[in-house]
Amino acid sequence: MSENPEPGRRNPRDRASEHWQAEQEVLGPGLQAVMLWSELCVEEASGAVLTDMDGNRILDLQGAGGVNSIGHANPRLVDALTTEITTAPAGAFGSRARRDMTNSLRRVLPGDLDRIQLYSGGAEAVEAALRLAKSVTGKHEFLSFWGGFHGKTAGSLALTAGARAKLGPLPPGYFSAPYANCYRCPFKLKPASCGFACVDHARSVIKENSTGSLAAIVVEPVQGRSGNVVPPPGYLSALKGLAEEFDALLIVDEMMTGFGRTGSMFAFTQDDVEPDIVTVGKGMGGGYPVTGVIASAETMSASPFSDPSASSSSFGAFPMACRAVAVVTDALVEGDLPAHAAKLGTEMLAALAPLAEEAPLVGDVRGLGLAIGIELVADKQTREPVGKDIVRKAFLALMEAGVLVMVGGNSLRLYPPLNIDTEQAHQAVDLIRRTLIDLPAGGA
Ligand SMILES: Cc1ncc(COP(=O)(O)O)c(C=O)c1O
Incomplete structure (x- = not known):
């Protein structure tokens, strides 16, 4: 060889x-x-x-499906994780790693979205976001989009397009509408002149299907599994407006796009919109399995999500995970x-x-x-x-x-x-x- x-x-x-x-x-x-x-x-x-x-x-x-944000075997991450595992891998207690992570995240969390709860898988974080939206609104229905991907657990699969044959029944109250995929516009319109016909159609989907209990609209800012489909500017803002019409929240799933991938720390900031809940993961840990749900302190205080043990998970905020997030965040910021x-x-x-x-x-x-x-x-x-x-x-x-x-x-x-x-x-x-x-x- x-x-x-x-x-x-x-x-x-x-x-x-x-x-x-x-x-x-x-x-x-x-x-x-x-x-x-x-x-x-x-x-x-x-x-x-x-x-x-x-x-x-x-x-x-391929980057482990978007996980590889700061390079495989990044020496800074390897050193930090090696030290961490030999020091205090004791559980999700207060730790130096967690303090360092919160300090690092303060530099990047956008606007009022200054609280994070950690998990270890993407679908797990999406499920937590659904629970949070239910806690905030007292409602239980969700709208998601054709071509989207949010995971393979019960709720996240119900949000996900396709990949559901023989896996029913899915939970009720989940409906979907066409994404702003202008290459495959089902209305055969052009982005410059369509006036977001897909958002109008989504409104009709909600009106026709909802029992009046829409909790949230769940959307990727760039649709990954459909081949990184980029919607036209203003799309997320239009969806935020639509969510507000129904007293519902906007959940932006930034599992793929978050932590710098699309040219800004979070992709939604390029559309001048403030979502209610953001899910993150993949590149955030640079190879260490860590994901999260981000929201404002007010949103996160909703019960039952905020009740003791109601939004925790076994590996959420383990020192190793916190150290990985701290190192990746610092590397992203310091290296611009x-x-x-x-x-x-x-x-x-x-x-x-x-x-x-x-x-x-x-x-x-x-x-x-x-x-x-x-x-x-x-x-x-x-x-x-x-x-x-x-x-x-x-x-x-x-x-x-x-x-x-x-x-x-x-x-x-x-x-x-x-x-x-x-x-x-x-x-x-x-x-x-x-x-x-x-x-x-x-x-x-
Ligand atoms: C946008 C998005 N959300 C959620 C998930 C689910 O993540 P996981 O595979 O870690 O459950 C993925 C995975 O690719 C994703 O791209």
Whole structure:
């Protein structure tokens, strides 16, 4: 086996194959598609680069699904977590780590949204946000959006589009409306002149379905799983107005977008709106599993959410989690990484955008900051989505070329670390461009 400084498959997958098979003898099925397709076995992860067990290097723009915010094995995070686990990993008591985290978060929590409650999984935080909205409003219905993803537990699955066959019955009182996905506008309108017909339609959905108990509208500021769909400016504000019409709250799910990913610490601040509740996770821990619910002190004081033990979880605010959040937040602020994400994201998007003309399979390229989506279509006129087999072929071709991406539906999604260096990012863009331009319709 030789060490290869350049990304791309150079060595045969001898070790990785054997390793992968041995693991599968014990693991259950149903892991993420990209994990199963790639059969990637990681020997070493550093910054934006993964090295597999056969010495192949790959530029990691999958980033553990957006988790990798400050680079794999970031020395500052590794040192801090190593110290923490050998010092006081005693539970969610007061700790130096928690104090450091609260001090760090004071620098970034926006406006009145200055309280956070911690959890360890994304769906868990979304469920907590639903409980909080019920506590505040005394109501129990929720509106979410086509193409959205919020998790796989009962309430979060009911908010999530698709992925529900054979999993019913879902809880009652959950309805959905089209997202502002202008590439696939169900009303066949253009963003400049549509007057947010999708928001008007959402109003009708509520009126037709609600029993008068709408607790909240739940929305992603950029829809991740649909391929980082970016709604037009003013969309979140329009939804906030809609929520207010029904005396309901606006929950913005920033699991993917929060902590700098889209070029600002929180994506919603780019739309000049103050949500009532924000859910965060992924990049916030830089690889350590930690998520959270953010709201104002007044919102969070609602009972029963605020009752003792009513909003806690076993691992919420463990010292390790707090230390990870403190280190990541400080790194984002000190390195001005949201601004780096905004600048580099704009450059990457500009370089990738021509693929919609040049690459046979690419229908649309969009993104905000370092959340970029490339939608694959079978027909550029009708915009018919490609099937999973083509997405898989594109994913594997990119991996072969040396770039690991995330997928979602018929889209490829890019989530480089927010501190990726410019040269590495452009190298990845070049590899993606060359690979997709060469990939014929049909993906053969
Ligand atoms: C916007 C959003 N919300 C919630 C979740 C659920 O997170 P988890 O997979 O940690 O339960 C995800 C996961 O990708 C997400 O993207």
